[in-house]
Amino acid sequence: MTTKVLQESASQTAGPYLHIGMMPAAAGLERRRNQPGNVLARAGALGERIRIEGVVYDGEGCVVRDAMIEIWQANAEGKYDHPDDPQQKAVDPNFNGFGRAVSDFGTGLWWFDTIKPGVVPGRHKRPMAPHVNVLVFARGVNVGLQTRLYFSDEAAANAADPVINLIELAPRRETLVAQRSERDGQVVYRFDIHLQGDRETVFFDI
Amino acid sequence: MSNGVFYERDRGIHPPAYFPDYKTTVLRSPRRALLSLQQSLSELTGPVFGNGDLDPLDNDLLLNYRVDNDPIGERIVVHGRVLDENGRPVPGALLEFWQANAGGRYRHVKDHYVAALDPNFGGCGRALTDANGWYHFRTIRPGPYPWRNRINDWRPAHIHFSVFGRSFVSRLITQMYFEGDPLLPLCPIYQAIPDAGARARLVAPLDLEAAIPLDSLAYRFDIVLRGRKQTYFENRPEGF
Ligand SMILES: [Fe+3]
Numbered sequence: 001m002t003t004k005v006l007q008e009s010a011s012q013t014a015g016p017y018l019h020i021g022m023m024p025a026a027a028g029l030e031r032r033r034n035q036p037g038n039v040l041a042r043a044g045a046l047g048e049r050i051r052i053e054g055v056v057y058d059g060e061g062c063v064v065r066d067a068m069i070e071i072w073q074a075n076a077e078g079k080y081d082h083p084d085d086p087q088q089k090a091v092d093p094n095f096n097g098f099g100r101a102v103s104d105f106g107t108g109l110w111w112f113d114t115i116k117p118g119v120v121p122g123r124h125k126r127p128m129a130p131h132v133n134v135l136v137f138a139r140g141v142n143v144g145l146q147t148r149l150y151f152s153d154e155a156a157a158n159a160a161d162p163v164i165n166l167i168e169l170a171p172r173r174e175t176l177v178a179q180r181s182e183r184d185g186q187v188v189y190r191f192d193i194h195l196q197g198d199r200e201t202v203f204f205d206i
Numbered sequence: 207m208s209n210g211v212f213y214e215r216d217r218g219i220h221p222p223a224y225f226p227d228y229k230t231t232v233l234r235s236p237r238r239a240l241l242s243l244q245q246s247l248s249e250l251t252g253p254v255f256g257n258g259d260l261d262p263l264d265n266d267l268l269l270n271y272r273v274d275n276d277p278i279g280e281r282i283v284v285h286g287r288v289l290d291e292n293g294r295p296v297p298g299a300l301l302e303f304w305q306a307n308a309g310g311r312y313r314h315v316k317d318h319y320v321a322a323l324d325p326n327f328g329g330c331g332r333a334l335t336d337a338n339g340w341y342h343f344r345t346i347r348p349g350p351y352p353w354r355n356r357i358n359d360w361r362p363a364h365i366h367f368s369v370f371g372r373s374f375v376s377r378l379i380t381q382m383y384f385e386g387d388p389l390l391p392l393c394p395i396y397q398a399i400p401d402a403g404a405r406a407r408l409v410a411p412l413d414l415e416a417a418i419p420l421d422s423l424a425y426r427f428d429i430v431l432r433g434r435k436q437t438y439f440e441n442r443p444e445g446f
């Protein structure tokens with residue numbers, strides 16, 4: 001029998017110096033071994049190579065230059081590299097699915113080199129459109145903000161996605177869809193995050 | 207290990223997104239209601255870390271950026287347990303921590319506070335909890351520092367903590383404070399936590415039992431991550 005006997009520790013902002021503990025190289029400290037970073041797809045990783053990039057904006061449209069973005073995604077087959085994923089699909093030894101990036105101090109741009117994830121079953125075995133789970137931390141953000149990134153070239157899958165369909169207003173759904181383009185032969189998805197305002201990103205309580 | 211979903215997050219013990227005394231929240235707080243999502247495989251999984259990911263000095267801030275001398279400041283040990291809401295230990299949790307030096311200065315390209323840098327102190331480390339949820343590291347006690355908010359705001363001494371449990375929904379970033387700090391009642395970041403008990407749980411008490419005589423004082427800081435409900439069939443997302 002399990003019962004809730006304790007309360008979760010309260011969240012606090014990661015502050016402006018979050019780099020020191022989580023991306024030391026960005027703070028000006030020498031890089032550690034095995035530091036999680038923004039290149040997820042090692043040589044040999046299966047799947048379509050993509051870049052995901054964007055900028056975080058505040059409620060007045062100003063660029064946030066001290067944000068950290070974390071992503072967690074399935075591999076090309078739609079399998080999470082985690083012991084609690086019971087699917088009979090193979091883990092990709094060259095792809096773990098966790099990434100971390102920080103906003104550029106000048107431009108605010110953050111980016112990941114990764115692969116496009118496959119389809120993962122959702123509740124009641126309804127397939128979810130390919131997506132990347134996203135967490136946003138920054139100075140002034142008291143509790144990390146959770147959202148999802150979907151792909152603009154998956155319109156049919158997105159239209160059937162059980163999470164996107166929870167969003168009543170169609171324009172709000174668009175805040176979760178990264179726009180595909182090609183640049184110098186590379187596939188780039190643009191995913192800007194708006195913390196507040198007319199184009200406020202849909203954030204989740206999970 | 208249960209595959210059940212996690213207890214709902216109790217937003218009443220967390221600081222609200224919008225807290226005007228902490229001015230940066232004014233433009234960085236979502237104003238629309240968060241969309242409630244039932245947990246799927248995407249939320250119930252998350253990155254898993256192991257001892258192979260860490261270096262031997264990661265939990266020793268007295269040594270991990272030492273050049274030619276010990277860092278300046280009060281030597282302390284910080285230790286505690288990571289538990290879930292069911293009171294069970296969370297083994298294999300990755301903790302990352304970062305802090306200012308004894309003078310309240312961060313080793314960061316963007317920190318221009320007048321207090322001196324310490325060439326022997328980096329201020330960052332990592333630890334992984336053991337089978338019983340315990341972690342420990344040694345460091346120096348950080349100093350308080352002023353920050354640009356209201357004209358005379360000072361942060362109480364604190365250590366930032368980033369914690370990964372077993373899933374992406376149990377991800378937590380918080381701060382540890384020190385027992386008896388007179389700046390705690392004045393700090394809008396700390397006071398944004400609406401619940402007195404929740405605030406108190408972020409304050410690490412002095413733990414003299416764990417002190418190293420003639421060497422270091424010790425502080426005890428336990429962290430609670432979200433816990434999973436009992437695995438009744440109806441709590442288990444189908445597809446599992
Ligand atoms: Fe700080």
